[in-house]
Amino acid sequence: MNERQAKCPFCRQFMTGWRSRYPAKACDQCDRPLFLMPSIFKRDHLAILSALDIAKVLMLPIVTGATISFGLGGLTPSEFAAVVASALLMWGLIDVWDGTAGLKTGIDRVKKQVQKGGKARKTSVAKTIFGFSSVLLGALGLLLII
Structure with a gap:
């Protein structure tokens, strides 16, 4: 290359x-x-x-496997809740990282479209806010399970 x-x-x-x-x-x-x-x-x-894309994709089989295992009776409700809360925490951290990088540089991507300038900053603010909410929800979920 x-x-x-x-x-x-x-x-x-x-x-x-x-x-x-x-x-x-x-x-x-x-x-x-x-x-x-x-x-x-x-x-x-x-x-x-x-x-960031690799991390999001790697989380999908984990959540899918946990859902199937829970449906088949292999996981207890608290174990399933722990997996879902951990996934929310991880996806939230990824969104916060992505959003703050977009705020810093003014470049963001939604699906396959690259945005720049003010539109990218607005999208990055939304990603950061939703990421923080996901982190908060995942952390609370883990704290309530333990």
Whole structure:
């Protein structure tokens, strides 16, 4: 991969060279955390992935598995509530991080559309507020279960 032509998967802006021996760094433009990983589709090719998107996707099978397990009687209601509260806490932290990065840089993404300026800041404020509410709800849920 030619690093001079690498694009951030979040804001789709060209990035400067990786310049780090670690497989993680923040985008220079949108300040989102990124991972450099071997591509599963092309040999000798590296892919840049958004850490926030990876974290959200990894939480889905956990919540789905807990829901199925609860439905089949494998989890007690308090264990299921703990998984749901933990997921709310994690998704809330991701939204707070995403929202504050959007407030800082003025770049945000909703679905596949990149927003800039005032519209991005409004969306980032909403993400931050809803993220904080999710963190609060998840933390309260965990405190009430314990």
